[in-house]
Amino acid sequence: MKVAILVFEKLTALDAIGPYEVLSRLPGAEVQFVAKEAGLVRTDTGALGVSADRSIADTELPEILLVPGGEGNRPLLTDEEVLDWVRAAHEGATWTTSVCTGSLVLGAAGLLDGVRATSHWAFLDRLARYGAEATSERVVIDGKIVTAAGVSSGIDMALTLAAEIAGSEVAQAIQLGIEYDPEPPFDAGSPHKAPPAIVELVRGAETGS
Amino acid sequence: MKVAILVFEKLTALDAIGPYEVLSRLPGAEVQFVAKEAGLVRTDTGALGVSADRSIADTELPEILLVPGGEGNRPLLTDEEVLDWVRAAHEGATWTTSVCTGSLVLGAAGLLDGVRATSHWAFLDRLARYGAEATSERVVIDGKIVTAAGVSSGIDMALTLAAEIAGSEVAQAIQLGIEYDPEPPFDAGSPHKAPPAIVELVRGAETGS
Numbered sequence: 001m002k003v004a005i006l007v008f009e010k011l012t013a014l015d016a017i018g019p020y021e022v023l024s025r026l027p028g029a030e031v032q033f034v035a036k037e038a039g040l041v042r043t044d045t046g047a048l049g050v051s052a053d054r055s056i057a058d059t060e061l062p063e064i065l066l067v068p069g070g071e072g073n074r075p076l077l078t079d080e081e082v083l084d085w086v087r088a089a090h091e092g093a094t095w096t097t098s099v100c101t102g103s104l105v106l107g108a109a110g111l112l113d114g115v116r117a118t119s120h121w122a123f124l125d126r127l128a129r130y131g132a133e134a135t136s137e138r139v140v141i142d143g144k145i146v147t148a149a150g151v152s153s154g155i156d157m158a159l160t161l162a163a164e165i166a167g168s169e170v171a172q173a174i175q176l177g178i179e180y181d182p183e184p185p186f187d188a189g190s191p192h193k194a195p196p197a198i199v200e201l202v203r204g205a206e207t208g209s
Numbered sequence: 210m211k212v213a214i215l216v217f218e219k220l221t222a223l224d225a226i227g228p229y230e231v232l233s234r235l236p237g238a239e240v241q242f243v244a245k246e247a248g249l250v251r252t253d254t255g256a257l258g259v260s261a262d263r264s265i266a267d268t269e270l271p272e273i274l275l276v277p278g279g280e281g282n283r284p285l286l287t288d289e290e291v292l293d294w295v296r297a298a299h300e301g302a303t304w305t306t307s308v309c310t311g312s313l314v315l316g317a318a319g320l321l322d323g324v325r326a327t328s329h330w331a332f333l334d335r336l337a338r339y340g341a342e343a344t345s346e347r348v349v350i351d352g353k354i355v356t357a358a359g360v361s362s363g364i365d366m367a368l369t370l371a372a373e374i375a376g377s378e379v380a381q382a383i384q385l386g387i388e389y390d391p392e393p394p395f396d397a398g399s400p401h402k403a404p405p406a407i408v409e410l411v412r413g414a415e416t417g418s
Contacts, residue, residue: 012230013226013229013230014226014227014229014230014387017222017223017226017227017257018223018226018227020222020223020256020257021221021222021223021360021361024254024256025254030256031254031256031257032256033256033257033258040249040260045234045240047229047233047239047240047241047242048226048229048233048240048242048260049242049259049260049262050257050258050259050260051249051257051258051259051260053258100388120388121388138390138392139392139394149388150386150387151230151386151387151388151389152230152387152389152391153388153390153392155361155391155393156391156392156393156394159393159394159395160394163394163395168395169404171394171395172395172397172403172404172407173403173407173410173411175393175395175397175398175403176397176398176399176400176407176408176411177360177411177415178359178360178361178398179330179358179359179361179362179399180360180361180391180393180398181347181362181393181398181399181402182361182364182365182389182391182393182398183347183348183362183365184364184365184368184389184390184391185365185369185372185380186368186372186377186380186381186384188381188384188385189384189385189387189388189390189391190385190388190390191385193390194381194382194384194385195378195381198378198381198382198385199385201382202382202385202386205386
């Protein structure tokens with residue numbers, strides 16, 4: 001099963017690597033990191049270089065497409081070469097997936113009109129502008145489109161998808177393999193749970209508002 | 210605050226990227242990915258290339274050292290050049306940390322004798338051979354040594370460390386920024402929770418036994 005993860009300059013690393021760590025453990029998975037041009041891309045902090053091993057033009061259309069988020073995906077929202085490829089990949093894919101603001105790219109490609117979908121909590125308004133029925137659920141499946149909320153939610157999304165694809169025993173084995181038995185030290189991972197002052201601080205930092 | 214993440218061929222990506230995503234968001238953090246030799250390393254699946262931007266010989270000793278796991282760290286357990294660097298980094302560091310089997314490298318460097326520490330659940334016996342007081346807790350702090358359990362636990366470890374370094378408000382802001390409000394689709398992330406047959410299957414796959 002071919003999985004293509006679309007990367008770009010200034011992606012948020014965990015958006016891509018969380019699901020990669022799960023999906024690459026599916027029996028028969030062949031994961032590829034692809035970008036508009038092959039080569040090294042730097043993540044949003046600048047601190048990490050990730051290899052895009054193939055250009056999208058050189059990539060066989062995948063069975064699973066994954067689009068991560070990060071401030072660097074804003075230029076993709078008006079990049080017709082990338083959006084055409086996303087549309088073509090979606091057309092042939094079994095599953096079209098996103099994490100965080102990756103859903104904005106699916107929206108810009110016209111894939112989310114009337115579709116229930118999610119994104120990072122600070123970007124749900126923006127997601128709705130693409131005609132999506134934006135929801136703050138952590139993982140949303142609507143037909144073959146699977147979207148996840150912010151950054152770390154890609155792990156939950158990928159485990160959910162793993163169960164859809166290979167059954168719950170395989171998904172549980174992957175979960176155990178990555179020892180995903182979370183114990184966050186605080187209960188502050190959602191805007192409904194974090195202190196309001198922290199929510200406003202983070203909203204400003206994330207959206208530049 | 211300088212953070213050095215030691216990478217190597219066949220590392221487990223999420224071991225490194227989970228904590229990176231948290232620690233790189235600390236005010237003043239400067240994260241570097243380093244390896245014995247600078248250049249691209251491939252992860253344990255072969256599907257992902259990560260840039261080691263500096264060789265350890267060329268890296269200023271960090272304030273935080275992070276050693277991830279993955280089958281590729283077994284050669285490091287007898288690599289005196291790497292172990293010497295780990296010892297020197299630990300000596301000067303404020304925090305010496307590991308995720309998953311990264312703790313075996315700390316053990317091989319002689320840092321865990323009599324120290325409470327953890328590792329991936331399938332490797333706790335092996336960790337104890339280095340004199341560590343091996344425990345199955347998810348995040349263990351003993352003095353300046355902070356070890357985390359398998360793969361995904363590095364996120365919990367790094368948020369715990371973020372709170373120690375910068376206070377709980379900063380840690381909560383980071384948690385909210387990465388929307389870490391986990392909703393695993395199964396309760397199978399620990400050997401105490403997963404069905405026994407799955408535990409034995411995964412133990413065999415992880416340890417080659």
